[in-house]
Structures are given as C-alpha cells and as structure tokens.
Amino acid sequence: MFIRTVLVAILALDIKAQITLTGCHLHDGQEVCLLPGGAETTIGSPDGVALETTIPTSTAPPTVAASTTTSAQTTAITGCHMHETTQFCVKGNGEEVRVLVTATGNTPLPTAYTGCHSRDTEMFCMTPDGQEVEVVAESAEASDEHSEHSEHSDGENCHFHAGVEHCVGGSTASCERKERDYNINLRVGLLFVILATSGFAVYAPMLLKKLLKVDVSGMIFTIIKQFGTGVIIATGFVHLLTHAELMFGNECLGELKYEATATSIAMAGAFLAFLVDYVSHRLAHWRRSKTTVSEIEHHDSAPGTPDKMEGILSSPPLANISNHHHNHAFGTPANDATSVLVLEAGIIFHSLLLGITLVVAGDSVFITLFVVVVFHQMFEGLALGARIAAIDTTTSSRLRNTKFLFLPLAFALVTPTGMAIGIGVLNTFNGNDPSTIVALGTLDSLSAGILLWVGFVDMWAGDWLFGDLREASLLKTLGALIALITGMILMGLLGKWA
Numbered sequence: 001m002f003i004r005t006v007l008v009a010i011l012a013l014d015i016k017a018q019i020t021l022t023g024c025h026l027h028d029g030q031e032v033c034l035l036p037g038g039a040e041t042t043i044g045s046p047d048g049v050a051l052e053t054t055i056p057t058s059t060a061p062p063t064v065a066a067s068t069t070t071s072a073q074t075t076a077i078t079g080c081h082m083h084e085t086t087q088f089c090v091k092g093n094g095e096e097v098r099v100l101v102t103a104t105g106n107t108p109l110p111t112a113y114t115g116c117h118s119r120d121t122e123m124f125c126m127t128p129d130g131q132e133v134e135v136v137a138e139s140a141e142a143s144d145e146h147s148e149h150s151e152h153s154d155g156e157n158c159h160f161h162a163g164v165e166h167c168v169g170g171s172t173a174s175c176e177r178k179e180r181d182y183n184i185n186l187r188v189g190l191l192f193v194i195l196a197t198s199g200f201a202v203y204a205p206m207l208l209k210k211l212l213k214v215d216v217s218g219m220i221f222t223i224i225k226q227f228g229t230g231v232i233i234a235t236g237f238v239h240l241l242t243h244a245e246l247m248f249g250n251e252c253l254g255e256l257k258y259e260a261t262a263t264s265i266a267m268a269g270a271f272l273a274f275l276v277d278y279v280s281h282r283l284a285h286w287r288r289s290k291t292t293v294s295e296i297e298h299h300d301s302a303p304g305t306p307d308k309m310e311g312i313l314s315s316p317p318l319a320n321i322s323n324h325h326h327n328h329a330f331g332t333p334a335n336d337a338t339s340v341l342v343l344e345a346g347i348i349f350h351s352l353l354l355g356i357t358l359v360v361a362g363d364s365v366f367i368t369l370f371v372v373v374v375f376h377q378m379f380e381g382l383a384l385g386a387r388i389a390a391i392d393t394t395t396s397s398r399l400r401n402t403k404f405l406f407l408p409l410a411f412a413l414v415t416p417t418g419m420a421i422g423i424g425v426l427n428t429f430n431g432n433d434p435s436t437i438v439a440l441g442t443l444d445s446l447s448a449g450i451l452l453w454v455g456f457v458d459m460w461a462g463d464w465l466f467g468d469l470r471e472a473s474l475l476k477t478l479g480a481l482i483a484l485i486t487g488m489i490l491m492g493l494l495g496k497w498a
Helices: 002-017 140-150 184-211 219-248 261-301 306-313 316-322 337-360 363-389 397-402 406-424 434-464 474-494
Strands: 022-027 030-034 040-044 076-083 086-090 096-100 113-119 122-126 132-137 157-161 164-168
Touching: 076 096, 113 132, 184 219, 184 363, 184 406, 219 261, 219 337, 219 363, 219 434, 219 474, 261 337, 261 434, 337 363, 337 406, 337 434, 363 406, 363 474, 434 474
Parallel strands: none
Antiparallel strands: 022 030, 022 113, 030 040, 076 086, 076 113, 086 096, 096 132, 113 122, 122 132, 157 164
8 A cells, every 4th residue: 555655656746747837936835836728736835845946036146047848937027126107127038027016105116026927928927925917028118218217317407496406308307305415504604605795796886986986977887787787688588587487387386277477477577667667757756846846936936136046947856857867768767766776676586586596406506506696696786786876866865875885785685695594494495396386486477577677678778778878989889789798698698507
C-alpha cells in the first residue's frame, strides 16, 4: 500500500512537471498560478513546492521572468511612478507601460505589481492586496509627453505674476498653496534697499530744481518728464493691464461669464480719474472766478487810480478766467496738482501690490524679481518726482510747503509697506485662491485705468498737444521724443519678469 502511494505521488509530480504555470502570485498566504488555459490553480504555501516560476518581491530586480514554452514573460512590473494622474511602470525587458489604476483617497499607489499574466492580447497584474489591474503599452504620444516631463526644465518657462507662478509649456498648475523656501532675513534687509531706492528716485527731480536751480521747462527736466511719461504708459499697459488679464484668466478662478472683465474695470478706473480731474478743475475755476470778482468789486467801491485797476484786470486770476493757461487749451495743465494727485493714487495702488507679491515669490526667483522691482521703482520715482517738482504752487502756499514732503514720501513708503505686509502673510498667502485672484485682478485693472488716463491726457497730450512741446525747438522735441520712447521700451522690457 505504501509503495502504491509513493508511485502515485511520483507519477503526479511527473505529470505536473510537464505543465508550465504562469502568473504566479500570493493571495491570502497561498500561492496561486495560472494553468495554460488561463484557469487559476492554488499550489499551496510558497515554501511547499519548488516551481519553475519565481515569485518576485518588492526587493527583486525588475528583470524577473517566468519560463514559458515559447518565450520569456514578465511576471512583475517595478519602478512605478506618476506622471500627472497616470502611473507608469517598467517591465522586465525595460519597456515602460501604463497601469490603468486610480488612487483612492490619500492612499499612495503601489510601486510594484506582481503576478502579471495575459488574457488574449491584454495584460493584467496583481496589487499587493490581491486586486487585478490592467497594464497597457505606453503609446508613442504618451512616451514623448512623459519624456518631456521627465526633463524638468525642458519646454517650461515659469515666472511670477502677483505671487502666482505662471508657467508656459508645462503641466497644469495646481490651485493649492505651494510650499516654498523663504529667506526672511534677506527680505527684511532688502525692504530697506527698496525704501532707499524709491526715496532717492522720487526726490531727485525736486533736488535738481531746488538745489541746482534747474528750470522745469528746460532740456534736462523735459527729458526726465518725458521718460516718466513713457514709463507710466508702459506700466499701465504692459504691467497692470496684462497682469489683470492673467489674473482673470487663471484656471483656478474658473471660466468668466464676461470675458472683458479686466478691461471693463480699467475703463471704470479711467472714468474715475476723469471725474476727479473734471470736478476738481471746475471747483478751482469757480473759486478763482469768485476771488477775482470779489477783488474787482472791492476796488470799485474804494477810490483807486486807473493804474491800479489796470493791474487788477491784468492779474493772473483774471487772465486764467478768459484763457485758463493758454498753453493748455482745455484748462487742465499737465503739471496741475490735481493731476499729480490722481497719478500718485494710481501708482500707490499697484506699488502696494508690488511689494506684497515680491515678498511672496519663492527664493528661486526672488533675487531676479527684486532687481526688476528696483528698476521699476527708480523709473516710476523719476516720473512722479518730475511731475511733483513741476507743480505750479504760485496760487497755493499750503501746497508749496507740503509737496516736497508728503507726496514723495507716500511713494517712497508704499512699496516697503507692501513688503512688510507680504512678510506677515508669507506662510498663508495663496495667489491661486479665487478671492485673492479677484482682489489682485481688480486692483491691477483699476490702477491701469487711472494711470492710462493720467498718462495719455494729463502727461502725454498735456505736454505735447497743449504744453511747452507744442512749439518747442527741434532739438528739444527730438530729445523729448527719444526720452518718451526709451521710457516705454525699458519699462516694457521689465514686464518680461514682473
């Protein structure tokens, strides 16, 4: 009886040896393989029977294969990694394949799959918990895309707009807040550099006028003013309006129902600037008229000489009524205090944002952005300072005493103030948050409209069509034109980085 049992066991082993098993894998502690017909069969404990098929583990090399009657077959795929939402793995022969599996919750996908087997023309593998997933060959298109993605810097150009990393040619940006490296001490130190740069630039034209007695209508001041005009125009178009369009076009905000949101807000900003200009000049004209009539009535009631009356009638206030600044046909002088105040309001709005967004940019681009902002502040400071220095204060002693203090000081302080705010919110700021996008886009658009109104009407047209340059010499005209174009080009160039 014992001999018969041994002979049956030997015969059974001999028959089984003639059958090649594939796709062997562990399931609930039992070794399961596939018969030639595709049916599964349980072999038992993996330590019980020695098979031709090697069961791969997570530490096995990627070139694990099972013996078949025709050719080697991959029984495991390893080296799995993600590309966007697709998982890629490597077969035993080095070929990269895609795994049709979806991650659930926060559970990471396996880095290797075992028990790979074929059904007709399809290939399936097993997860560590016994789930079956399909594996497909990577298409040529997906391969090219994956290879391109593996080169981190190839085809992707990233820069920051208002604290938002704007990338071109790369993968879809995430709307979540990104953790970045921030050198706080460096940011605090460079805050004072921005303060010094802004203060020097905005006070320089006023110091030229006050200390060196430079004529505001002379060649030097004309060049500075026209350079500043070009800077303001380029700031409105290239920096603010472009950034506003990028903000409202951000994928994290969703699809806008009204595509002209940015330009419509800019139009509203221009209208507000016009309204302030118009109302203030109407009030100023009314006050001058009232003052002049009062002076005439006073002299009519008092004994006077014809010479005195002639002096009154030819006084500047009366001349302003009949021909309000003859070199400015519509009564809005290019160097008028109200126009300068509106200009500064537009600059202050976006300078505050500039300070915040400079600080929240990561260390990888912070120094580059800082250099750009330094030049930005220098150019805008010269533009604003030249207009402040040219304000006619003959009729306003109060403005004469304060213009050299408060107007330039506000500009010098606003960007460092924005940087200080940025440092305070450094660990919570998310430029891709929808509410942040709307706030930044709205302020950028509004500032763009204000600066474009002041730049075109009060500065460009005010100087060239109704001001000194209308009848200037050829040399002065050419110098002013070159300065105007230079300001546009340089400020427009800075728009590539900020």
